[in-house]
Amino acid sequence: MSFNEFPSRLLENAVNEFASLPGIGRKTAFRLVMNLLRRDSGDVKKFGESIIRLHEEIHYCKVCNNISDTEICNICNDERRDRSVICVVENIQDVMAIENTRQFNGLYHVLGGIISPIDGIGPADLKIDSLEEKVKAGGLREIIFALSTTMEGDTTNYYLYKRLNKFTISLTTLARGVAVGDELEYTDEITLGRAINNRNPYQQI
């Protein structure tokens, strides 16, 4: 669509903004804006303000870099959590994913990415120094590397291991194995091989 086809500049601006989002084409953007136009004015204002406030008021936790409404996030502030274990993750989506499992009661450390030479992301671009500071400060028992099982994730794991293995602290990674619901026939051989090597005693569920 060229500019001339829009009857209104305001409409066009809003469509352009929505179309700038990933996975939203111009047709979808237009459909979304038309939906907003049919709503109450107050409703739409709330929508716009929620976006503006998101950037103006949001904090990144000073301790773990997780997203937060306050300077220190709810997890770091929670006295009931185990402060001797830190789970290192790539981003806040991963914090949410692990929180959803309700299986982890320690703290997090959000790296803000993983080492990826192709994307020009090196160790200096990530929050690795502050992680080392935490280890140096003492009181930690274990660091869990919970990164993606990709080449970049493995590289980052290796780098973190090299940086942190001089400290007397246990460094662990997530278990690798056959995912729940996967059929063995279609499981790749590396995963299946690791699953055999890391087999566990049978447990009734």
Next chain:
Amino acid sequence: MSFNEFPSRLLENAVNEFASLPGIGRKTAFRLVMNLLRRDSGDVKKFGESIIRLHEEIHYCKVCNNISDTEICNICNDERRDRSVICVVENIQDVMAIENTRQFNGLYHVLGGIISPIDGIGPADLKIDSLEEKVKAGGLREIIFALSTTMEGDTTNYYLYKRLNKFTISLTTLARGVAVGDELEYTDEITLGRAINNRNPYQQI
């Protein structure tokens, strides 16, 4: 996702707003908001403001009900357009669709919907009175009914015809026939039947 899983209320609000849009689920909404979070603050502010301004500053043309930045839209204001023909459409998307063809040089009249008893939309909910006023005011040569070829569109066409055929004005509808690119084998029989009845002299393209 329940509330507890969001590390931030601001984030949750923004995700909820995006998830309220048609065809956007919570996972997609979260992905869109994360994209906004990675952007510059000024960029995001512009996004939010474009939505707020959309509702606060947009006008509906006093003449044709098309969306507009001004009280009278660009089309109604354009002196070069043929003021003796009005094309009646359901909504502003249809205005844009017809404008894109560059085949029509008259004015429009946006009904704001079509008669649909199932959705509780009757003639009184549409801008039909103002259309009749325009016809009464004189100076018109033709009204084109450019509504969807659905039962609701046909019903609305019929109602408009009944309201307007007492005036000495030509009432026309869009030609119905086989769409460009359609294979005859898969064209429904009603369309094909009409296309045979309304056949045209052969023209070289």
